[in-house]
Amino acid sequence: MNKDQVKGTAEKMKGKANEALGRATHNPAREMKGDLQQEAGQTRKDVGDMKEAVKDSTKRHH
Incomplete structure (x- = not known):
């Protein structure tokens, strides 16, 4: 889990x-405001998820 995933989840909870x-x-x-926070949190979490997926796929291919 990376910081974008953690911060995104926290932002969703605040929202x-x-x-x-x-x-x-x-x-x-x-x-x-809560709706917007949830959307922003989900977007940030999605970015974190993508980063993790890229990191995982590069580990498997090396």
């Missing part, structure tokens, strides 16, 4: 918390 808090307090701006 879920903000989304839930926004929904519970009827705060659409906070809910939207």
Whole structure:
């Protein structure tokens, strides 16, 4: 696991918390912020996943 995967997962969790808090307090701006955080976190995690896949494939071919 690399830092992009870890930070992406953490960002997704913060986003879920903000989304839930926004929904519970009827705060659409906070809910939207949570959605955006989750998307950004997923993107960062995806980048980390790709880096791991490349690293793994280069290890197997050497």
